[in-house]
Amino acid sequence: MQRTVExxxxxxxxxxxxxxxxxxxxxFTPRQWPFVFVVVGNWLFAAAFFALAKYLTDWTPEDWTVGxxxxxVIKNAAFAVLPxxxxxxxxxxxxxxxxxxxxxxxxxxxxxxxxNRFILNTFxxxxxxxxxxxxxxxxxxxxxxxxxxxxTVMFVLGRMLFWVGYHYNPYVRAFGFGLTFYPTVAVYxxxxxxxxxxxxxxx
Numbered sequence: 148m149q150r151t152v153e154x155x156x157x158x159x160x161x162x163x164x165x166x167x168x169x170x171x172x173x174x175f176t177p178r179q180w181p182f183v184f185v186v187v188g189n190w191l192f193a194a195a196f197f198a199l200a201k202y203l204t205d206w207t208p209e210d211w212t213v214g215x216x217x218x219x220v221i222k223n224a225a226f227a228v229l230p231x232x233x234x235x236x237x238x239x240x241x242x243x244x245x246x247x248x249x250x251x252x253x254x255x256x257x258x259x260x261x262x263n264r265f266i267l268n269t270f271x272x273x274x275x276x277x278x279x280x281x282x283x284x285x286x287x288x289x290x291x292x293x294x295x296x297x298x299t300v301m302f303v304l305g306r307m308l309f310w311v312g313y314h315y316n317p318y319v320r321a322f323g324f325g326l327t328f329y330p331t332v333a334v335y336x337x338x339x340x341x342x343x344x345x346x347x348x349x350x
Contacts, residue, residue: 182321189325193301197330200297201350211289219292220281223299227276230306231269238262258314265310272327276302279334286341287350294350301330 208215238259241247247259254260280295287294309323340346 185321186325186329189322189329193326193330193333196301197294197297200300201293204293204297206293206296207289208292211292216284219295220277220284223280223295224273224277227299227302227306228269228273230303230310231266231273234262234266234269234310238266256317261313265313268309268324269306272302272306272331275331275335276327279331279338282338282342283334286338291350298330298334302327305330 208219241259241262244259247253247257253263276298280298283298284292284295305323305326305328307323308326309320312319312321312323337348337350340348
């Protein structure tokens with residue numbers, strides 16, 4: 148039986164094998180790989196920023212007594228909490244706008260809701276940062292005192308990137324979150340080596 152004209156002249160479609168969304172490579176799905184790249188980028192950027200800041204700065208306190216260590220930790224804490232203070236001021240003004248609410252609850256993912264989430268997350272991160280910064284001040288030598296300031300600058304930078312990214316797209320906040328959180332994880336790892344195993348690693 149002869150084929151019809153449409154069948155004879157219709158182009159052949161290429162059959163390509165599409166990867167299923169659940170297909171894993173090294174244990175990660177295609178949807179998870181962007182977050183893996185963000186995590187790796189966080190570690191690389193944080194390490195490069197820390198190393199460059201230490202190379203370009205040469206500050207040591209006049210003395211490194213317990214009082215000087217506590218004073219530096221408190222100063223760092225006052226600087227690190229500034230993004231949350233700014234967000235609270237903005238939220239106080241936004242609460243005067245009835246269009247931000249559904250009943251008594253802020254609209255999901257509205258500017259007010261995002262700012263509330265940012266404030267909550269910032270204080271959660273700040274607690275970890277403050278304890279780690281204080282413990283680090285107890286164990287680091289005087290020549291490494293500037294490391295506390297560099298970590299504080301990274302914390303504030305990460306918080307601001309997290310805040311801006313959250314308003315742009317909830318997925319974009321990941322880099323700012325990592326820049327805040329992973330240096331704190333590195334601090335706790337350093338502290339465990341020093342306190343538990345007695346291993347002194349230069350910062």
